[in-house]
Amino acid sequence: MPNMNELKKRIVESQLWRSMFRHDYPDTPRNRVLQIMANVWLHLHPPKIRRHAIKLRFTWCMGGITFLMFLVTVVTGVILMFYYRPVAEYAYADMKYLQFDIPFGMIMRNMHRWAAHGMVITVWLHMFRVFMTGSYKPPREFNWVVGVVLLTITLLLSFTGYLLPWDQLSIWAVTVGTNMARATPFVGSEGPFGEVVGVTPRYDARAFLLGGTLVGPPALLRFYVLHCIFLPILISLLMIVHFWRIRKDGGISGPL
Amino acid sequence: MAEVKENTTPKPAAQSAGAHEPAVTDRVHVWPYLVRNEFICSIIVMVILTVWSITIDAPLEEPANPTQTPNPSKAPWYFLGLQEMLVYFDPWFAGVVLPSLIIVGLMVIPYVDVNPKGNGYYTFRERPFAVTMFLFGFFFLWISLIITGVFFRGPGWNLFWPWETWDPHLVVALTNIDLPAWGPFKWMGNPKIFGVEVIGFVLIALYFSTAFVFYFLRRDTNDMIRQLGPMRYGIVAFLFLTMMSLPIKVVLRLAFNIKNVWVTPWFNI
Numbered sequence A: 001m002p003n004m005n006e007l008k009k010r011i012v013e014s015q016l017w018r019s020m021f022r023h024d025y026p027d028t029p030r031n032r033v034l035q036i037m038a039n040v041w042l043h044l045h046p047p048k049i050r051r052h053a054i055k056l057r058f059t060w061c062m063g064g065i066t067f068l069m070f071l072v073t074v075v076t077g078v079i080l081m082f083y084y085r086p087v088a089e090y091a092y093a094d095m096k097y098l099q100f101d102i103p104f105g106m107i108m109r110n111m112h113r114w115a116a117h118g119m120v121i122t123v124w125l126h127m128f129r130v131f132m133t134g135s136y137k138p139p140r141e142f143n144w145v146v147g148v149v150l151l152t153i154t155l156l157l158s159f160t161g162y163l164l165p166w167d168q169l170s171i172w173a174v175t176v177g178t179n180m181a182r183a184t185p186f187v188g189s190e191g192p193f194g195e196v197v198g199v200t201p202r203y204d205a206r207a208f209l210l211g212g213t214l215v216g217p218p219a220l221l222r223f224y225v226l227h228c229i230f231l232p233i234l235i236s237l238l239m240i241v242h243f244w245r246i247r248k249d250g251g252i253s254g255p256l
Numbered sequence B: 001m002a003e004v005k006e007n008t009t010p011k012p013a014a015q016s017a018g019a020h021e022p023a024v025t026d027r028v029h030v031w032p033y034l035v036r037n038e039f040i041c042s043i044i045v046m047v048i049l050t051v052w053s054i055t056i057d058a059p060l061e062e063p064a065n066p067t068q069t070p071n072p073s074k075a076p077w078y079f080l081g082l083q084e085m086l087v088y089f090d091p092w093f094a095g096v097v098l099p100s101l102i103i104v105g106l107m108v109i110p111y112v113d114v115n116p117k118g119n120g121y122y123t124f125r126e127r128p129f130a131v132t133m134f135l136f137g138f139f140f141l142w143i144s145l146i147i148t149g150v151f152f153r154g155p156g157w158n159l160f161w162p163w164e165t166w167d168p169h170l171v172v173a174l175t176n177i178d179l180p181a182w183g184p185f186k187w188m189g190n191p192k193i194f195g196v197e198v199i200g201f202v203l204i205a206l207y208f209s210t211a212f213v214f215y216f217l218r219r220d221t222n223d224m225i226r227q228l229g230p231m232r233y234g235i236v237a238f239l240f241l242t243m244m245s246l247p248i249k250v251v252l253r254l255a256f257n258i259k260n261v262w263v264t265p266w267f268n269i
């Protein structure tokens, strides 16, 4: 077996390598810090971090995996948007078209779907981990509150997306889900004190949500806009706050 | 590539910040130690997700048909805990009030948990009440209800074992009664002594007043109550009793076929 150092030296000093990498990377503490500080994406991190915080058994990497799942849904979701029209006549046909005619359409749809479900699971596990390590205690109280809002939006994103294929599964699941709005006290037509306020099935919380009395074309358009524009922007803004607060609250929690 | 060893022996703490700043000295470089973990973790997750997506197709059923209601109609699995609560409570409570209370209740956790211990490490012994409550709510009330909804609910929202075939024509006798019509209370309605319905209100008031009784009995002896103070104690007690109302109603329903405890013309509990 050739000497590994010898081999490495020959590769690194070859003309090909030199043409790509002008100088080598000395692994000094200064360079390690610069790698983080000088990179727009990596500088989300602090340059140094407590030793225990990089252990998998502390964070389970769950916040990070949740974020990764979100990125996957954004990328695959944009691709799906090229082929999907949120109109009752077309929506289902577009799904079929996507599955059978568009190259990689099926796998894009699958990845979008499973990443979304995965995100629901990982965000629960992330909350579970944060609770079990008591990481919501001062000074991180507010970041926990931000997190609960993130969890709620994650569920709403999943739920609004559920309607878009416009098949039996989606409209009935959304019918069951939105039926509860009808029972809201005061503003739902079947809720307590609804008649006192004077709301009717055509004019109550559920009708406002669906744009009608049943899950029809206006509901599809509403859910589409919420799913593809409003909620993603909202969750992105809150994630920025969430990540920023982690740093401002002194990094990942740890025993004092 | 020269190996740079991280210095593992704790250095004397940097004395700049105030007394609140913990003297954390044992730090490692994020590059490469954390970035490497994140990188490997992302690759593993992406491989799993890709293989999963190649092998398992996302469902697509018949086109939407508003005239044909499937039986059972199930919400997405992550909402089946809520749908399952509809069995035990009226929609306004199970579908609106309880979900809102879950969200608000989660948000207030950091403000009502005044125990300074167990911040940043796993421990049960230093915060037994908080951890027990959370595990109970998370596994027993949330995950197990979802599992019931996903695997054990069939047509008519009846209970089926996974190996039983779903029979859409199964008739389950509706024997559920409201509490005032239940055995021990039945005599009150006949002859009508007073508004029997009030019994439900009285019971619920008694249920919540246990919090007051407990407070005044144990205020002087219990450290936790003293640390919480009346305001936080009230919030914790209210959320706790409301949470426990779910398992209580499950037991009332399954063991005694009792549907509602308090019946009014406007709402039932």
Ligand code: HEM
Pocket: A059, A060, A061, A062, A063, A064, A066, A067, A070, A123, A126, A127, A130, A133, A135, A136, A140, A143, A144, A145, A146, A147, A148, A150, A151, A154, A239, A242, A246, A251, A252, A253, A254
């Ligand atoms: C879209 C959802 C979310 C994303 C992308 C996210 C992302 C992250 C990431 C990357 C971290 C760094 C540590 C780690 O990976 O565990 C973190 C920490 C944290 N998260 Fe989240 N999170 C989300 C939702 C939540 C939820 C639902 C909660 C709580 C209810 C929460 C509370 C916290 C807290 C308190 C920390 C600081 C933990 C510590 O210092 O140990 N987050 N989050």
